[in-house]
Amino acid sequence: MTTYTTASTVEEFRQHLAGIHARIAAACKRAGRDPATVRLLPVSKTVPEERIRHAYAAGCRRLGENKVQEAHRKWQAMSDLPDLGWAIIGHLQTNKAKLVAEFTSEFQALDSLRVAKALDTHLQALGRSLDVLVQVNTSAEASKFGLAPDAVEAFVKQLPAFASLRVRGLMTLALFSADAAKVRPCFVRLRQLRERLRQSAPAGVVMDELSMGMSGDFELAIEEGATTVRVGQAIFGARAVPDSAYWPPVGA
Numbered sequence: 001m002t003t004y005t006t007a008s009t010v011e012e013f014r015q016h017l018a019g020i021h022a023r024i025a026a027a028c029k030r031a032g033r034d035p036a037t038v039r040l041l042p043v044s045k046t047v048p049e050e051r052i053r054h055a056y057a058a059g060c061r062r063l064g065e066n067k068v069q070e071a072h073r074k075w076q077a078m079s080d081l082p083d084l085g086w087a088i089i090g091h092l093q094t095n096k097a098k099l100v101a102e103f104t105s106e107f108q109a110l111d112s113l114r115v116a117k118a119l120d121t122h123l124q125a126l127g128r129s130l131d132v133l134v135q136v137n138t139s140a141e142a143s144k145f146g147l148a149p150d151a152v153e154a155f156v157k158q159l160p161a162f163a164s165l166r167v168r169g170l171m172t173l174a175l176f177s178a179d180a181a182k183v184r185p186c187f188v189r190l191r192q193l194r195e196r197l198r199q200s201a202p203a204g205v206v207m208d209e210l211s212m213g214m215s216g217d218f219e220l221a222i223e224e225g226a227t228t229v230r231v232g233q234a235i236f237g238a239r240a241v242p243d244s245a246y247w248p249p250v251g252a
């Protein structure tokens with residue numbers, strides 16, 4: 001088990017971020033990739049405002065949050081930081097689409113037409129548009145969120161109907177395991193799916209992004225082509241809230 005130390009000062013955030021960027025660079029080197037092609041999205045769920053402000057001072061300009069209401073609260077509290085953007089990376093219910101449309105820069109967990117429709121309606125009313133990623137379930141037995149890989153092509157074909165959604169690519173959560181032999185195939189599956197979709201995606205749908213990899217597996221994800229890694233605990237410190245609060249296992 002890796003232990004994640006908590007960053008509480010600007011200096012500690014600088015150190016943690018520098019450490020992650022060094023690990024990203026090393027993984028890129030192994031994979032023959034340019035580190036500029038990998039975006040680090042720090043994930044600040046459960047982290048209170050005071051420490052988020054230190055992360056901002058250390059350079060963070062976009063943060064990932066799993067739950068809409070928590071993100072919205074933080075956005076309001078930190079409205080004095082207008083260049084701090086928010087990415088929703090967790091499952092969305094249609095009744096919260098209005099809130100997402102109001103303040104977010106990015107939504108990474110699109111997995112139903114109902115949510116696409118609700119987002120589009122509210123975004124159009126506000127005259128906004130939104131970058132979105134389609135969430136794919138690459139670990140069938142382990143998670144109940146995201147589309148089955150086989151369903152993604154037909155789903156993506158429907159998305160041009162929602163003019164305010166700028167489709168940028170795919171997102172996944174890998175199987176939770178310390179065993180790379182089990183985790184890596186999830187990332188490979190997402191990359192191969194993107195390659196296939198690039199042939200068939202309708203006009204206006206861009207299949208560039210692969211958002212995959214978290215604190216425990218982002219280096220593997222980079223080796224398999226991740227363009228965004230979503231890293232929480234390795235930057236902010238260990239969370240007290242168990243992961244099952246965010247991605248309940250099948251049957252829960």
Ligand SMILES: *Cc1c(COP(=O)(O)O)cnc(C)c1O
Nearest residue numbers: 043066089214215230231232233
């Ligand atoms: C919390 C979360 C992460 C980051 O997980 P860490 O273990 O904190 O790095 C990544 N993706 C999603 C969807 C999350 O909810």
